[in-house]
Amino acid sequence: MKIAVIGVGLIGGSLALCFKGKPGITVTGFAHQPQLIEDMLSRGVVDAATLSLEEAVLDADFIFVSVPVGKIEHYMEELSCLPLKPGCIVSDVGSTKASIAAFAAQLDWKGVYFIGGHPMAGSERAGVAAATALLFENAYYVLTPSEETPEEVYNSLATLLEHTRAQVVRVEPSAHDDIVGAISHLPHIIAVALVNQVRGLNEQNPLYQLLAAGGFRDITRIASSDPVVWRDILLSNRDVLLNLLKEWDEQITGFTRILEDRDGLAIEQAFAGAGAFRSELPERRKGMITQLYDLYMDVPDTPGIIGRIATELGSRGINLSNMQIIESREDVPGILRLSFRNEDMMEKAKAQLESMNYNVSVVK
Ligand SMILES: NC(=O)c1ccc[n+]([C@@H]2O[C@H](COP(=O)([O-])OP(=O)(O)OC[C@H]3O[C@@H](n4cnc5c(N)ncnc54)[C@H](O)[C@@H]3O)[C@@H](O)[C@H]2O)c1
Numbered sequence: 001m002k003i004a005v006i007g008v009g010l011i012g013g014s015l016a017l018c019f020k021g022k023p024g025i026t027v028t029g030f031a032h033q034p035q036l037i038e039d040m041l042s043r044g045v046v047d048a049a050t051l052s053l054e055e056a057v058l059d060a061d062f063i064f065v066s067v068p069v070g071k072i073e074h075y076m077e078e079l080s081c082l083p084l085k086p087g088c089i090v091s092d093v094g095s096t097k098a099s100i101a102a103f104a105a106q107l108d109w110k111g112v113y114f115i116g117g118h119p120m121a122g123s124e125r126a127g128v129a130a131a132t133a134l135l136f137e138n139a140y141y142v143l144t145p146s147e148e149t150p151e152e153v154y155n156s157l158a159t160l161l162e163h164t165r166a167q168v169v170r171v172e173p174s175a176h177d178d179i180v181g182a183i184s185h186l187p188h189i190i191a192v193a194l195v196n197q198v199r200g201l202n203e204q205n206p207l208y209q210l211l212a213a214g215g216f217r218d219i220t221r222i223a224s225s226d227p228v229v230w231r232d233i234l235l236s237n238r239d240v241l242l243n244l245l246k247e248w249d250e251q252i253t254g255f256t257r258i259l260e261d262r263d264g265l266a267i268e269q270a271f272a273g274a275g276a277f278r279s280e281l282p283e284r285r286k287g288m289i290t291q292l293y294d295l296y297m298d299v300p301d302t303p304g305i306i307g308r309i310a311t312e313l314g315s316r317g318i319n320l321s322n323m324q325i326i327e328s329r330e331d332v333p334g335i336l337r338l339s340f341r342n343e344d345m346m347e348k349a350k351a352q353l354e355s356m357n358y359n360v361s362v363v364k
Pocket residue numbers: 006007008009010011012031032036066067068069071093094095096118119120121122123124125126127128226229233
């Protein structure tokens with residue numbers, strides 16, 4: 001089976017890594033610039049790489065268009081004009097789906113199929129250097145088949161995507177855009193606006209930047225996202241976002257009124273309501289859907305400490321599912337979150353770490 005990836009950056013590269021090396025699969029990457037070819041090959045992200053779109057997709061069974069949203073339709077059109085293998089399935093990974101689905105519907109695909117896609121996982125980083133085979137693990141992966149898509153074609157793509165270890169979910173394109181507008185695109189706008197507000201204040205007084213700690217970092221990580229990728233996403237979901245921004249204005253006006261009125265009860269209610277809803281999110285970290293059992297521990301800032309902890313647990317057969325350093329405190333020992341698939345593993349890890357004199361806590 002041949003898989004072609006058009007645009008091997010964070011998402012395309014991560015998909016390529018999920019497929020590469022699996023029995024019977026070869027992955028070919030297409031790039032529009034020679035240095036990108038070097039990069040994807042030297043990192044071992046693809047089996048072959050080419051600057052020729054025609055060569056990349058020749059005899060491909062699946063094609064993933066993984067370029068910024070503003071370039072996806074261009075490649076869809078090009079692909080629909082090429083002699084693709086009959087039955088080939090073309091998909092994309094764009095963060096918006098309505099305009100892409102509408103564009104796909106008016107192309108003549110001539111014996112091949114298009115199904116829009118969007119993995120609900122990512123990061124603020126961009127480029128193939130940030131790609132990882134683990135990116136989609138336990139995340140949702142949206143597919144937006146049309147009414148004409150044969151069920152077996154949908155199933156074939158969904159089966160291939162099992163290599164990502166994401167959970168495929170079928171969503172109607174415009175409902176998708178409404179939802180991701182609120183849970184992904186608006187948060188990116190808010191993060192950028194907030195950072196730029198503080199950036200302005202910092203020009204008068206550099207203490208702003210110096211004192212910015214956990215709260216600011218937590219809410220603004222995504223403000224470091226790729227400018228071109230996000231320009232395209234926001235312009236593509238413009239109408240949804242204009243409505244959401246109106247509602248956002250109302251939220252902020254509401255807070256202004258509460259403060260003007262010194263209404264402490266309303267502040268408590270706003271935080272309590274938000275906290276209750278947030279604690280019901282499927283998991284506390286992006287994209288995660290399965291129940292994980294988490295331990296938290298303070299770790300001293302010494303070289304090799306993370307490796308030592310992982311090795312200790314590994315050598316006792318304790319399987320770590322995830323590990324995250326929570327960058328919410330500066331100049332104090334970091335907080336490490338260790339996640340396990342079941343309670344038994346977590347309890348064993350806790351006992352082991354406590355025997356090593358670490359202070360470990362379970363947060364339910
Ligand atoms: N970043 C995320 O968190 C995230 C998550 C899910 C989906 N997406 C979507 O995935 C797609 C790719 O985003 P990314 O985050 O991987 O960005 P990226 O910048 O890491 O990757 C984009 C890739 O496309 C290539 N590219 C750019 N212009 C091109 C052109 N004209 N022709 C050919 N290749 C071109 C770049 O060289 C790069 O390899 C976007 O459509 C984005 O909306 C992003």
